[in-house]
Amino acid sequence: MNEIEKKSVCTCGEIDDNKKKLLEVIVSVNGDKSQLMKVLNAAQEIYGYIPTSAQKTISEELDIPMAEIYGVITFYTRFSLEPKGKYNIGVCLGTACYVKGSQMVLDKVKEILGIDVGGITPDGKFSLVSTRCVGACGLAPVMTVNDEVYGNMDPSKVKDILDKYV
Amino acid sequence: MKSIEELNEIREKTLSEISLRKDRNYTGREKHILVCGGTGCTSSHSKDIIEKFNELIKEHNLDNVRVIRTGCFGLCARGPIIVIRPEDTFYAMSHVDDVEEIFEKHIMNGEIVERLLCKDVDGSVVKSLDELNFYKKQHRIVLKNCGLIDPENIDEYLAFDGYKALEKVLTSMTAEEVIKEVSDSGLRGRGGAGFPTGKKWQFAKDSQDEQKYVACNADEGDPGAFMDRSVLEGDPHSVIEAMAIAAFAIGANKGYVYVRAEYPIAVHRLQVAIDQAREYGLLGKNIMGTNFEFDVEIRLGAGAFVCGEETALMESVEGRRGEPRTRPPFPAVKGLFGKPTLLNNVETYANITQIILNGASWYSSIGTEKSKGTKVFALGGNINNVGLVEVPMGITLREIVYDIGGGIPNGRKFKAAQTGGPSGGCIPEEYLDTPIDYESLSAIGSMMGSGGLIIMDDSTCMVNLARFFLDFTVDESCGKCPPCRIGTKRMLEILERLVNGKGREGDIEKLEKLAMNIKRSSLCGLGQTAPNPVLSTLKYFRNEYEAHIKEKKCPAGECKAMTKVMIDKEKCKGCSLCSKNCPVQAIHGELKSPFEIDQSKCIKCGVCIAKCPFKAISRV
Numbered sequence: 099m100n101e102i103e104k105k106s107v108c109t110c111g112e113i114d115d116n117k118k119k120l121l122e123v124i125v126s127v128n129g130d131k132s133q134l135m136k137v138l139n140a141a142q143e144i145y146g147y148i149p150t151s152a153q154k155t156i157s158e159e160l161d162i163p164m165a166e167i168y169g170v171i172t173f174y175t176r177f178s179l180e181p182k183g184k185y186n187i188g189v190c191l192g193t194a195c196y197v198k199g200s201q202m203v204l205d206k207v208k209e210i211l212g213i214d215v216g217g218i219t220p221d222g223k224f225s226l227v228s229t230r231c232v233g234a235c236g237l238a239p240v241m242t243v244n245d246e247v248y249g250n251m252d253p254s255k256v257k258d259i260l261d262k263y264v
Numbered sequence: 265m266k267s268i269e270e271l272n273e274i275r276e277k278t279l280s281e282i283s284l285r286k287d288r289n290y291t292g293r294e295k296h297i298l299v300c301g302g303t304g305c306t307s308s309h310s311k312d313i314i315e316k317f318n319e320l321i322k323e324h325n326l327d328n329v330r331v332i333r334t335g336c337f338g339l340c341a342r343g344p345i346i347v348i349r350p351e352d353t354f355y356a357m358s359h360v361d362d363v364e365e366i367f368e369k370h371i372m373n374g375e376i377v378e379r380l381l382c383k384d385v386d387g388s389v390v391k392s393l394d395e396l397n398f399y400k401k402q403h404r405i406v407l408k409n410c411g412l413i414d415p416e417n418i419d420e421y422l423a424f425d426g427y428k429a430l431e432k433v434l435t436s437m438t439a440e441e442v443i444k445e446v447s448d449s450g451l452r453g454r455g456g457a458g459f460p461t462g463k464k465w466q467f468a469k470d471s472q473d474e475q476k477y478v479a480c481n482a483d484e485g486d487p488g489a490f491m492d493r494s495v496l497e498g499d500p501h502s503v504i505e506a507m508a509i510a511a512f513a514i515g516a517n518k519g520y521v522y523v524r525a526e527y528p529i530a531v532h533r534l535q536v537a538i539d540q541a542r543e544y545g546l547l548g549k550n551i552m553g554t555n556f557e558f559d560v561e562i563r564l565g566a567g568a569f570v571c572g573e574e575t576a577l578m579e580s581v582e583g584r585r586g587e588p589r590t591r592p593p594f595p596a597v598k599g600l601f602g603k604p605t606l607l608n609n610v611e612t613y614a615n616i617t618q619i620i621l622n623g624a625s626w627y628s629s630i631g632t633e634k635s636k637g638t639k640v641f642a643l644g645g646n647i648n649n650v651g652l653v654e655v656p657m658g659i660t661l662r663e664i665v666y667d668i669g670g671g672i673p674n675g676r677k678f679k680a681a682q683t684g685g686p687s688g689g690c691i692p693e694e695y696l697d698t699p700i701d702y703e704s705l706s707a708i709g710s711m712m713g714s715g716g717l718i719i720m721d722d723s724t725c726m727v728n729l730a731r732f733f734l735d736f737t738v739d740e741s742c743g744k745c746p747p748c749r750i751g752t753k754r755m756l757e758i759l760e761r762l763v764n765g766k767g768r769e770g771d772i773e774k775l776e777k778l779a780m781n782i783k784r785s786s787l788c789g790l791g792q793t794a795p796n797p798v799l800s801t802l803k804y805f806r807n808e809y810e811a812h813i814k815e816k817k818c819p820a821g822e823c824k825a826m827t828k829v830m831i832d833k834e835k836c837k838g839c840s841l842c843s844k845n846c847p848v849q850a851i852h853g854e855l856k857s858p859f860e861i862d863q864s865k866c867i868k869c870g871v872c873i874a875k876c877p878f879k880a881i882s883r884v
């Protein structure tokens with residue numbers, strides 16, 4: 099076992115893969131505190147959110163106080179403190195999508211899933227966010243389900259798309 | 265590491281392989297299938313198209329056909345786009361299922377698949393890219409390689425004069441000469457403020473310090489704008505090369521590109537480009553055998569609009585919350601890590617190599633007296649040709665909307681255009697003939713901005729648009745100063761009550777007063793410009809605000825609280841299309857007799873309005 103693997107061992111005795119991945123990124127920045135954004139972006143990708151345990155690891159390894167890390171996380175929209183659903187639904191509220199009616203698409207998703215923006219269904223299957231331009235403005239209005247992009251949306255298409263994931 | 269001679273050899277060799285992409289008289293047997301790999305077309309699965317082509321090529325053992333994944337062609341609305349060179353055939357809205365047909369007919373038998381050709385807005389079939397009206401009035405300097413080269417192959421960049429500007433600078437120019445060339449070109453910052461680029465470089469050069477930095481702003485926070493992202497995706501080396509030139513000019517040896525983690529394709533291609541440039545010795549020590557040293561590092565943002573502001577950006581690069589610092593000291597004196605720093609926008613940089621290679625007088629011959637060169641716009645909203653356009657300064661908005669953009673869809677009327685996003689303003693119909701340049705746009709209460717250009721038709725409520733932008737700035741205010749944090753919130757509350765039919769006498773005056781105070785007392789550009797969308801819509805569409813307050817009416821019919829969707833009994837033929845498409849089953853009726861909308865169920869989504877073939881449904 100190398101240094102990183104030793105630190106990645108979970109209380110159950112197995113190596114915690116996510117923690118290992120995170121530690122590898124932390125090692126790659128060589129103690130450079132100014133690379134906090136890189137590390138947090140990596141944590142967000144590895145876990146799908148930034149759990150307290152990851153914050154703690156980052157804090158210890160980079161010697162940055164927890165409070166400061168928390169302050170940075172909450173400043174940026176990409177970082178989240180809560181896990182996302184298995185399917186994270188994003189409705190684009192960028193200007194190009196908004197003027198083509200994406201708000202009504204969002205309202206429809208809210209109605210069908212019964213959750214608000216930032217919410218997650220009780221079974222953990224769907225979460226809902228509003229995004230600000232995913233770069234596919236040519237397809238506006240745009241809705242995303244994880245990495246899949248659905249273009250030229252209108253409210254009447256929402257149900258069929260969500261049904262694919264139920 | 266490659267010497268100048270070796271680089272020239274690579275250029276020559278690669279050019280002989282790819283010149284057919286530009287050469288319309290090419291008669292050889294090679295064919296290049298260019299498939300758009302920009303974010304837009306990737307979202308509509310252009311990757312599958314590429315894979316399928318490669319599969320077929322392999323299957324048929326063809327050695328004269330290549331598939332190239334390029335950056336954005338510009339006409340994103342018709343994506344995914346396939347262009348076959350040398351004949352320049354333009355296939356639009358392609359699907360992976362069409363690939364076999366294109367391959368069998370076009371590639372194997374030289375037969376164009378008419379069915380899949382791109383159609384212009386007027387319905388006419390377009391055979392080649394040059395024939396499209398969309399491209400006719402464009403002038404591509406920044407985007408010259410987008411859609412032409414494989415951005416992940418440095419050799420292709422080299423073939424079209426890549427890194428020649430850097431070579432010229434390192435082997436035959438002094439720092440002063442470089443700065444003079446940039447100054448004389450008249451280039452101004454494309455990130456929004458339009459500050460003369462040469463002057464900025466001079467300030468950074470004049471700062472005395474052992475350690476200086478160059479930085480590139482690729483935060484692109486304006487929602488609905490994708491210019492900078494597209495440049496990084498389509499031609500990343502043009503930015504790296506320009507940063508090296510800037511570093512030489514001001515005396516820096518390290519560069520940072522600040523880009524959002526939300527732009528994965530751009531980040532990836534930029535990293536590939538940096539790695540390749542290092543491998544060729546175009547970044548690192550002793551570049552091109554001189555004693556010039558320079559390297560670039562990517563720093564990731566995470567979606568905060570305020571981080572596009574220069575001092576906030578620096579905080580974020582250093583790994584902190586992106587809260588703006590007070591200026592002075594300006595970044596040219598005390599920037600990244602406390603050292604003198606030159607910060608320019610992606611598009612600003614992307615102009616530099618062409619200025620160095622073709623000269624300041626060539627560049628300054630394009631554009632108007634005070635605004636030189638071209639500007640890239642992300643054209644979006646209610647316009648036929650949504651996409652990326654590059655136009656000479658001085659072109660009119662009318663030309664962009666109608667000649668390039670192909671006009672407004674669904675037979676609707678142009679109402680206004682928004683430039684500058686949440687910091688900018690709207691341009692109403694009576695100013696369609698305003699030339700696009702920094703001064704003319706400011707004079708009418710709008711701004712050049714960084715390139716977001718959203719077109720709105722007559723179904724857009726300008727009060728609600730202002731509410732939309734304020735909602736954005738309230739979300740994005742960093743909270744450091746109370747006028748911005750609390751003032752914008754107060755403005756938003758007023759706008760919300762207006763669109764909900766609860767406006768009160770005096771609300772307009774309150775908005776104006778708040779706007780003035782916020783503009784005057786905010787620390788950074790975000791707060792200082794946040795009220796602009798309200799002020800400019802008030803300037804041109806005050807009557808709409810008044811109608812919301814006095815008559816509790818939304819003239820555009822957008823604000824749901826004040827409108828109803830109604831079927832005109834005279835026009836309705838009872839076809840039932842509307843009721844089939846209503847997402848909440850609010851429409852009932854019997855076939856062949858007029859249908860009716862149950863107002864208690866209707867969510868006013870407007871789907872039925874668009875679906876009715878007899879235009880019998882409207883908002884009242």
Ligand SMILES: Cc1cc2nc3c(=O)[nH]c(=O)nc-3n(C[C@H](O)[C@H](O)[C@H](O)COP(=O)(O)O)c2cc1C
Nearest residue numbers: 453454455481484485572573574608609612789790
């Ligand atoms: C709130 C705010 C957001 C900004 N966002 C961006 C941006 O996304 N991209 C950009 O290049 N400049 C942005 N700017 C302008 C930058 O502060 C800066 O002026 C610019 O990057 C300088 O480069 P230039 O001279 O090449 O334009 C923003 C400014 C403010 C106040």
Ligand code: SF4
Nearest residue numbers: 742744745748788791
């Ligand atoms: S003006 Fe707004 S965004 Fe800018 S520093 Fe003040 S609070 Fe932050």
Ligand code: SF4
Nearest residue numbers: 846866867869870872
């Ligand atoms: S506006 Fe939408 S909800 Fe209302 S009747 Fe038409 S389709 Fe149905």
Ligand code: FES
Nearest residue numbers: 190192195231232
């Ligand atoms: S505004 Fe929605 S994808 Fe750009």
Ligand code: FES
Nearest residue numbers: 300302304305336
């Ligand atoms: S992303 Fe393909 S044309 Fe713009």
